[in-house]
Amino acid sequence: MQNDTEWLACQLNNTGKELLLYNLATGAKTAYKNVDSYIRGKDGQTLILQSTADSAQNISLQWLHLPTRHLKEIWKGHHINHIHLDEADRQLAFLAQDNHTAHPAIWLYKPGEGKAISLVNNHSPTIPENLELSAIEGFSKDGSKLFLQLKSKPLPKRTPGIVPVNIWSYRDAKLQSQQLHELSLGTPTYLAVMDTKAPFHIQRIQQAHEKIDDRTGDAVLLTYREGEASERYWNKVAKGVTYLVNLNNGQRWSVPLSRASISPGGKYIMGYGAAEIWGSDLHIYETGTGITRNITANIPVPQQDAESDMLLTKGSCGLSGAAWLPEDTALLVYDNYDIWQVDPSGKKTPINLTNGRNEQWQLRLATEHILGKNVVQPGEPLLLKGFNKASKESGYYQFTFSTKVLTLLSKGNYVFGKFPTPYGQSYFLKARDAEVYLVKREQATQSPNLFATTDFRSFTPVSQVYPEKAVNWLTSELVHFKTLDGISAQAILYKPENFDTLKKYPLIIHYYEKKSDELHQYRHPIADNGGELDIAWFVSHGYLVLLSDIHYKTGEPGASAYRSVIGAVQYMTKLPYVDKDHIGIQGHSFGGYETNYLVTHSHLFAAAVSSSGVCDVTSDFGNVWPNDMARQEYWEMRNGRMGTTPWEAPDRYMENSPIFYVGQISTPLLLLHNRNDKNVHFEQGLEFFLGLRRASKRAWMLEYDNGGHGVWGKEYQDYLLRMTQFFDHYLKGAPAPKWITQGIPADRKGMETGFELDDNTRTPGEGLLIKQEKAELPQ
Secondary structure, three states, X not given: OEOOEOEEEEEOOOOOOXXXXXXXXXOOEEEEOOEEEEEEOOOOOEEEEEEEOOOOOOEEEEEEEOOOOEEEEEEEEOOOEEEEEOOOOOOEEEEEEOOOOOOEEEEEEOOOOOOOEEEEEOXXXXXXXXXXXXXXXXXXOOOOEEEEEEEEOOOOOOOOOOOOOOOOOXXXXXXXXXHHHHHHOOOOEEEEEEEOOOOOOEEEOOOOOEEEEEEOOOEEEEEEOOOOHHHOOOOHHHOOEEEEEEOOOOOEEEEOOEEXXXXXXXXXEEEEOOOOOOEOOOEEEEOOOOOEEEOOOOOOOOOXXXXXXXXXXXXXXXXXXXXXXXXXXXXXXXXXXXXXXXOOOOOOOOEEOOOOXXXXXXXXXXXXXXXXXXXXXXXXXXXXXEEEOOOOOEEEEEEEOOOOEEEEEEEEOOEEEOEEEOOEEEOOEXXXXXXXXXXXXXXXXXXXXXXXXXXXXXXXXXXXXXXXXXXXXXXXXXXXXXXXXXXEEEEEEEEEOOOOOOOOEEEEEEEOOOOHHHOOOOOOOOOOOEOOOOHHHHHHOOOEEEEEOOOOOOXXXXXXHHHHHHHHHHHXXXXXXXXXXXXXXXXXXXXXXXXXXXXXXXOOOOEEEEEOOOOOHHHHHOOEOOOOOEOHHHHHOOOOOOOOOOOOOHHHHHHOOHHHHHHHOOOOEEEEOOOOOOOOOHHHHHHHHHHHHHOOOOEEEEOOOOOEOEEOHHHHHHHHHHHHHHHHHHHHOOOOEHHHHOOOOHHHOOOOOOOOEOOOOOOOOOOOOOOOOOOOOOO
């Protein structure tokens, strides 16, 4: 758009590669031929056209001034990329071959000049000797600087006669495997900056082992870390150091913060303490004085308020930055429920703007602001998205800064979806010239659809697509139960839409951490979810499904799952419509591990499905992730919650490893594990299956050629059908299919499915063990 004139650009996919421009006000049309691509300026007056210039495949770059339709060629040559206009559309920079040296070069053009000029190339003295040009990132906001990427020059070839060997050293900052993985990703790049005025000196900002955290036109914030961040709780070279770099003179100094960002006005740096605990107290570093202060110490929220029981969040209060007010005058901060206004100078007491905690309303900005990139205007009403942690309702609120009044606009049993925006994610899209908004809304009983609103009080359907009306869908309700150790817990109970209180239904329990907040989420059937239970599918096929929360204690991941799930079972079996003799369980990934643990410690379940689960915690502790970094943090500090190492607590690791209790299993078990699973290695599934087979337990394992940490597409549909037949047999008494009773020989793979029901075999029989002995559960 230019003034009141709107233009429509349309690139035609024809032999002439025409770009058509339509003046929507006058209807005038202009065509430009041989246009390969174009870039639109922000002022609505500029288009940059890239065209194939001639038969020699020269590339032409042209500047089009829309109001006059004046077209000027500003460059012609080879190998052009990384084309960028500045914010004011007064400068154009790109990377292309230098016509004199044939080396990659940075070119710059300013309107009014004759042609673009080559500024520097790989042989220019301003580029460090061991580096070369890689890319142009763009201009600073004021156009005075150009951000670049430099990369290391190619490594020398291996020396003939030297045997290539990976030497793993205990003093390596990173594992050899991770170093090799990083090398396989390509040559690392480093941020540099160049002034857009002579003498066009290039200054390298980022050094080896440094990651960019934030930047403005005048400063860059980065973290230096030699080791892997996941090892920072024990590895001294993995502890990061934050530096602030002045782009005008290259000076740098350390900042005693982690996970930091620069305020919009550049007065402050906001971050966490050196321990890097997300959700802990926020600190401010004054760039002018070097003073650091804790700005949330006086916010009265309890530790562990973030509702996470992982060791990595020990000391967390659920605090995080939300947005800044103009001129860096105040910072908006989230706790687990409310939004606080905090004075970065530390002179004023923090103010609770929302007071949602008492009624368990979690309130957030309806548009996610990226700190330092978007500023909340206190003169305008602030739209907030609310979620009630108790009732699971969602809604919209309006906050007015002048009166400090919070007004409820609407609430209900909905889930509001997000839209991508230039500043992150938003719970709405706004019309450009009107107070009209588009929201995405769903319920457990209704597919996601679009709604229009002008006030966030009433919503008018824009789309009405409800495929679930054609099938026996589901309902959802919140269930409250006690774990075996007396903790109040929640779960979601899904029932068929045609639920009959006089019938008894088989029950499948599914779990992964805490999922009860998803009460009103729409469950897409056959959703290619990799390995999790397809809730809508099984409910529509006559099952009850319980999605249960798990409450954890350090060092007891398996027992914690046991206490939570068995507590849920005890609650559910008291309901008259639950068939207590036909209860199944299913879990994927960490939920797969928990399934493996549950079947080795309980005889309550009639059938179980475990997808991509660990069986041996000790061996998995000593393995690596897809990027070849160690998995130790996962078991010590994250989901595993072991809190220690295997050599410090070998009994604890053994107690939590299902492989050591295979002999106690009585539940028929279906496993899914694929050789290409890099999250939970195939050896974990293989080890468990081999143990089950050796102990003569009823067990099957599905392995898909194209599967990874789960399966997708046709393989997922195959898996879903086999899981359905498995549960139907053991939970509904349906005949077993042949793949269960007879298996599929390897030489019939891809030729037979085994889906046909076996009329001659009532249920799978004994295993291969010569003599079976009944295993007793430990008291």
